Amino acid sequence: MDLLAPLPARDFSPYAAAHLLWRAGFGGTWKEAEELAALGLDGAVDRLVNYRRSTGLKAPPCAEPLKESHRVFEERVRALPDEREREKERQVRRETEQRNIRELQIWWLDRFLASSPSHETIHPLEEKLTLFWHSHFATGFQDKIEETHPIWQQNQTFRELALAAFPDQLRALIHDPAMLVWLDNAASHRGHPNENFARELMELFSTGVGHYSETDVKESARALTGYGIDRENWTFAFREDAHDPDEKSFLGQSGRFGGDDIVRIITEQPATAKFMTRKILDAFVCTQPGEDLVEPVADLYRASGYDLKALFHTLFRSQLFYSAQAMNSVVKSPVLLAIGALKGMRAKLPAEELILGALRVMGQNLFFPPDVNGWPGGGDWINSNTLLVRYNFANFLMHGVSPDEFKTFDRQVNRGGNRRTFLETQRNPDAVDWSPKKQMMSDGAVRPVLSNKDIANHFLREFLQREPPRDLSDAITQLAGTDGSGGRRSMSVEDVNFDERARGLVHLIMSSPDYQLC
Amino acid sequence: MSLHTRREFLSTGLKGAGLLAVSTFAPAFVARTAAATGAGRDASILVIVQLSGGNDGLNTVIPFADDLYAKARPTIRIAGRDTLKLSDSLGLHPSLAGMKGEYDAGRMAIVENVGYPNPNRSHFRSMEIWHTGGDDTKPRVTDGWLGRYFDAKCDGLDPRNLPGEIGVSLGKVMPQAFRNRANVGLAINDPATFQWNPSGETSTLAKVQEKIFEKLNQPGGGGTMAPASGGISGNEPETMDFLRHTAMNAVVSGDEIRALLKQEKNRAKYPDGELSSQLQMVARLITGDFPTRVYYVAQGGYDTHADQLGNHARLLGDFSQSVTAFLDDLRKQKAADRVVVLAFSEFGRRVAENGSRGTDHGAAAPMFVFGDTIKGGLHGTAPDLSDLVDGDVKHQTDFRQVYAAILDGWLKTPSEKILGQDFRSLDLIRSRG
Numbered sequence: 001m002d003l004l005a006p007l008p009a010r011d012f013s014p015y016a017a018a019h020l021l022w023r024a025g026f027g028g029t030w031k032e033a034e035e036l037a038a039l040g041l042d043g044a045v046d047r048l049v050n051y052r053r054s055t056g057l058k059a060p061p062c063a064e065p066l067k068e069s070h071r072v073f074e075e076r077v078r079a080l081p082d083e084r085e086r087e088k089e090r091q092v093r094r095e096t097e098q099r100n101i102r103e104l105q106i107w108w109l110d111r112f113l114a115s116s117p118s119h120e121t122i123h124p125l126e127e128k129l130t131l132f133w134h135s136h137f138a139t140g141f142q143d144k145i146e147e148t149h150p151i152w153q154q155n156q157t158f159r160e161l162a163l164a165a166f167p168d169q170l171r172a173l174i175h176d177p178a179m180l181v182w183l184d185n186a187a188s189h190r191g192h193p194n195e196n197f198a199r200e201l202m203e204l205f206s207t208g209v210g211h212y213s214e215t216d217v218k219e220s221a222r223a224l225t226g227y228g229i230d231r232e233n234w235t236f237a238f239r240e241d242a243h244d245p246d247e248k249s250f251l252g253q254s255g256r257f258g259g260d261d262i263v264r265i266i267t268e269q270p271a272t273a274k275f276m277t278r279k280i281l282d283a284f285v286c287t288q289p290g291e292d293l294v295e296p297v298a299d300l301y302r303a304s305g306y307d308l309k310a311l312f313h314t315l316f317r318s319q320l321f322y323s324a325q326a327m328n329s330v331v332k333s334p335v336l337l338a339i340g341a342l343k344g345m346r347a348k349l350p351a352e353e354l355i356l357g358a359l360r361v362m363g364q365n366l367f368f369p370p371d372v373n374g375w376p377g378g379g380d381w382i383n384s385n386t387l388l389v390r391y392n393f394a395n396f397l398m399h400g401v402s403p404d405e406f407k408t409f410d411r412q413v414n415r416g417g418n419r420r421t422f423l424e425t426q427r428n429p430d431a432v433d434w435s436p437k438k439q440m441m442s443d444g445a446v447r448p449v450l451s452n453k454d455i456a457n458h459f460l461r462e463f464l465q466r467e468p469p470r471d472l473s474d475a476i477t478q479l480a481g482t483d484g485s486g487g488r489r490s491m492s493v494e495d496v497n498f499d500e501r502a503r504g505l506v507h508l509i510m511s512s513p514d515y516q517l518c
Numbered sequence: 519m520s521l522h523t524r525r526e527f528l529s530t531g532l533k534g535a536g537l538l539a540v541s542t543f544a545p546a547f548v549a550r551t552a553a554a555t556g557a558g559r560d561a562s563i564l565v566i567v568q569l570s571g572g573n574d575g576l577n578t579v580i581p582f583a584d585d586l587y588a589k590a591r592p593t594i595r596i597a598g599r600d601t602l603k604l605s606d607s608l609g610l611h612p613s614l615a616g617m618k619g620e621y622d623a624g625r626m627a628i629v630e631n632v633g634y635p636n637p638n639r640s641h642f643r644s645m646e647i648w649h650t651g652g653d654d655t656k657p658r659v660t661d662g663w664l665g666r667y668f669d670a671k672c673d674g675l676d677p678r679n680l681p682g683e684i685g686v687s688l689g690k691v692m693p694q695a696f697r698n699r700a701n702v703g704l705a706i707n708d709p710a711t712f713q714w715n716p717s718g719e720t721s722t723l724a725k726v727q728e729k730i731f732e733k734l735n736q737p738g739g740g741g742t743m744a745p746a747s748g749g750i751s752g753n754e755p756e757t758m759d760f761l762r763h764t765a766m767n768a769v770v771s772g773d774e775i776r777a778l779l780k781q782e783k784n785r786a787k788y789p790d791g792e793l794s795s796q797l798q799m800v801a802r803l804i805t806g807d808f809p810t811r812v813y814y815v816a817q818g819g820y821d822t823h824a825d826q827l828g829n830h831a832r833l834l835g836d837f838s839q840s841v842t843a844f845l846d847d848l849r850k851q852k853a854a855d856r857v858v859v860l861a862f863s864e865f866g867r868r869v870a871e872n873g874s875r876g877t878d879h880g881a882a883a884p885m886f887v888f889g890d891t892i893k894g895g896l897h898g899t900a901p902d903l904s905d906l907v908d909g910d911v912k913h914q915t916d917f918r919q920v921y922a923a924i925l926d927g928w929l930k931t932p933s934e935k936i937l938g939q940d941f942r943s944l945d946l947i948r949s950r951g
Contacts, residue, residue: 144824184823184874192873196823199879203640214639214908287757328754361711363690370691373642382761383692383705384712384768391714391765399717475730482726500719507717508727512734513761517754 003293003320004300012041016322018465022518023284023330024048024316025124026112027340030462031443036117044117045316049309051123055160062103063152066093069232070147100148101141105366106352108155112339113349125312129162130155131335132283134366137173137205138374139182141367150178150234151367166276166306167267170206174259175236177229183372186228189242193221198262200372206266208275212251219248223257273302280308285315286326287378293320328466328517331381334362336518337390341397341510344463345434350396358396361389382516394510398503400431436502437493446493452480455491459505464515472514476505562928563804565813566664566695567793567841567861569833571820572641575866575883576901576911577830578614579628583607586903590870594826594877604628608900613835616842617886624894625845626886627946629920631901633882633913637865641821641879644864649694651918651937663921664812665698666936667929684767686803687814688796695814704771704810709779709799712772714765735765778806786847789839793817797844805851811929820863824874837861845888858889858928858947862917868909882913885920891948898944919944 007016018033025048036044068076077089112131115124134155141151154176161169173179180186183197198221202212226243229236248257251265266272277298281289297311304310315321332340338359342349349355359365363386364375375381395401436459440446445458456476460468468476480501483489491501509515581587582598583606601609602618610618620626636654638644647653651663661669664685671683685696685703696703706712714731718724738759782802788794796815803813817840819833841859848854866883882901901911918941922933927947934940 184876187824187874189873194823194872194874195878199639203642209638209640209643217639324754329757331757361690361708371641379757379760380691382764383703384764384771385690385705385707387761387764388714388768388772389711392711395715395717401715401717472734475733479726479730482723485720485722487722504717504723504727508730508734511714511731513758513765514734516761517757 003323004297004314004318006317007041007319007322009041011322012037012044015466016041017044019322019327019518020044020048020316021117021124022332022336022340022465023321024312025115025117025128026336026343027465027518028116028343029346030465032116032118033465041317045313047117048123048125049163049312049316051126052121053160053162054121054123054126057156057159059149059152059156060104060107062100062107063148065149065233066097066147071232094146097147101151101367102352102356104148104152104155105356106349108366109335109339109349109355112335113342126159126162130159133158133162133169135369135374135377136279137179138369138372139176139178139367140369140371144181144184145178147234150181153234154178163309163312165308166272167263170201170263170267171260173205174201174224174227174263177234177236180227180229180236185224188221188225188227189239190222190225190244193218193225193244195221197221198224201262202266204373206275207269207271211269211271215249216251219250219257220262222246223248223250223262224259227259267306270298270302273298273306276306277301280311281315283330283377284312285321287329287331328514330518331378331516332518333375333377333381334359334364334386334390335366337362337516338393340518341394341463342432345397345432346439347397347432347434350432354396358389358393362386362393387516390516391511394507394515397432397434397510398507434503435499436506437498440493450491450493452490453477455480455502456505459502459509463506463509466514469514472509472512476508479505479508561811561856562930563811563813563857564924564928565797565800565815565844565857565859566693567837567859568693568814568816569820569837569861569863570641570645570816570818571822571863572644572865572867572879573820573833573863573883574822574826574830574877575631575863575880576869577826578611578834579604579630579884580609580611581607581900581903582609584903586869590903592871593875594871604896608896611831611834613831614838616838617888620842620845620888621894625890625892626888627892627894628896629885629887629915629944629946630896630898631882631911631914632862632885632898632917632920633865634916634918637881637910637913639865639879639881641864646694648862648864648917649697651921660694660697662693662695662697663936664693664695664814665703667812667925667931668696669698670931670935683810685812685814686808686810688799689814689816693814693816696812704767706772706775706799709772709776712768712775714769732766735762735769737762737766775803775808778803778808782806784847785850786843788843788847789836791836791840793836794840794843797840798847801844801847801851801853804848804857805853822867822876823872823878824876826871826876841888849890854890858887858892858924860920860924861886861888866911869903869906869911870909881907881910885917887920887946892946893948897946915944916941920946923947 014030014033014037017037018030021028021033021036036047039047073093077086080086080089111122111127115122115127117124139151139154145151157172157176161172180197183200184194185197188194195217199217201220202216203209222244226239228239228242245256247254250257250262251269253265255261274294278289278294281294281297301311320326338355363381369375440458456473457468460473460476480491481488491498495501576587577594577596580596580601582596582601588595596611598609600612602612602614603609604621617626634647634653638647638654649662650659652659668683668685687693687696687703687705689705690707692703692705716724716727716731718727779799779802782805784798784801788798793815800813800815817833817837819829822830845854848857862885863883865880867877867880869880872878898915903911905912918937922937922941922943923946925931925933925936926943933943
């Protein structure tokens, strides 16, 4: 277990702190990395892991329960004489909720952006884990739920239990109204159990495939019958008459099991600790961890009663976490890519339509996971399609170019070939406000003489936040020495077009494969 | 492709003013464009339509005369008089009118009761099985059956050998079926975003930026069949190489795809919808001789656990109208004899309905093959509803027998090599003149 031994304190450089910020949060400015490094390894990890939980957070207005409950609405609509009228009412309600869920997406993205190790109430690791649990226990707004309130409820549950022991998280999950509707358990009743939730509970949420039989699926589905909701206020409701109280036999144990027994038995399985450990390591430490690493960490995790806080304390301080195997091994998710870039620019969130459109085409539409398996992440974030969209997003951040594509994305993709190209699109008022020069001045980064290399390295440090690979550093330096006419002329902060040229450098930094990793 | 031909391609290519004027790397398959007029016309093309979520086979090809069917489905059965009759015991779902026309013309094959040993009821594992051509009785494979086909072509197994050819998926994700040694298939969602744009206010500065962009995204080695490990392995150099290959492939092919989509026209009336949009693009790429033989499209939503009837009817209607419009389009443009369409879903659904007027995950289900050069009609044997395992029908035809028919008969590549063993090819393809 040498790999889990702590990093020598002197090795905790600002680069190491930046790495920690990317993984335990959403990146940050170079200044934040320096501040974090100044706390020392233990202090920095403490700051990130020992946060004060956001319990009892108030729902934003978009996520309050609808004034007219489902039942009242249905009664009113059914009483309308004309089918067209009824359909119109339903459409209005659907559109209201679609607007609300978008506002909730923005609400959450704003939290990501505001989160910081020094923020009083919005904690990077808490939000990062809430996002992790959202993908792990993936629940979608579309098709079945279509109301924002239960989605927010679930989101807040994940937030409050972000660092809770896994059995507590699973117990909350089998009582979560959004999940019970999403996986059809709310209507499951004795005699005709619906297996959807029971199957995913093991396959995707706990043991992983291959550690249970078809009989176990059927038996746990019986144990979960009657776990329903009160649709009036989206609360959990146990329906005694629908529950199958008879004896079940599940994963080698027998009894008149209900949901809590199923959770207990599932979390007793070594497979569960391994499955979850693999997932946690893959997301937070190193991509595709080997079994030789997963096993000892899983033993540790299970032996501690699934103490996630202790686990992160160990992992984030470990030599493993700062090793070559772990650093720059994770492909940034679209959310991490976008929020990290905006943090580096110290900018506000771009217009709602643009940021949501961009995230959607990059493949991460919050509250709309592709399916119950969540976002697979890793290499699956990248294909020819999404990689170019990432590069184009950089162009948008730096130059305001291409928002049309994000806006019109849903409309008739096959007309794409006839649309304006980006080059024909002029800078637009939606461009993100950012002055590299002002930022440099306020950071005291402006010195009397700055070489092209100094300037290139300044922006590499601000945005890439790692020791830049030689070829990247050379390329950006070369660009810094090229003026608007293509001739060679050094950049100077005195130039009237300094900001323009600096944005050009950052555009290229973000159009590199290096920038996709953290 | 040498620097010289690359330049030539860009200056004489469809788009003319290519952006990447100095690339020393390009996917080799793009090189073929220059000669497309020669090879394009005899290329046999495969279009895969994935019905995601698990299509209810029994309510698609309906054994209406079987009492066991009616008994198992008190609220969601479809009565014989409502089906589009194929025989006195079997009928198509009423939403499949367009396809029934294809069937009657002998251009649609229904392969009944297709599955694999030890059926897996997980969407993800079962989908993986269909994509890789493995199953749970064998060691797990992760590369795709079409990826292996491309690898085999690369090794010269295909006599017509289009070097460096890769599959094209119209959608946001890359199907696992394409995964191969190089792992650089194309996924295209919106052709308009399929390019990298410099930001320089002058064209000279823009050129410098392009050059630097290319340098940063230039795959090491420059080989056309990338020896990358296939994606993300936790090894940074390999991950970087994967990212660079992906970027270059995208940029170089994007130019051409946009040009083709602009140049080519659809000549049939398509319905609205995502599947339809994808197929419209495929039709244009085919008539424009884009140099690949394999296209992948998908339609989601088949996971009908609750209130199945209306949803399923809508899905099948969309499927049928989109595919028949596509075939019609190709026919009008004299390209139909070059194309075979294969439709599958990761599994069928449980024979008995559940308590929510829906169906849970099941096992075997029918597959569909379309084309002017196929042997239409019913293939395989109908499911026996009196002989179930765990409430599911037992498969009679292995899906790899269908893959083998496509590989041997259509793509002219020995299927045994691709599928790892000799699955008896079904007789689905008419020999072409």
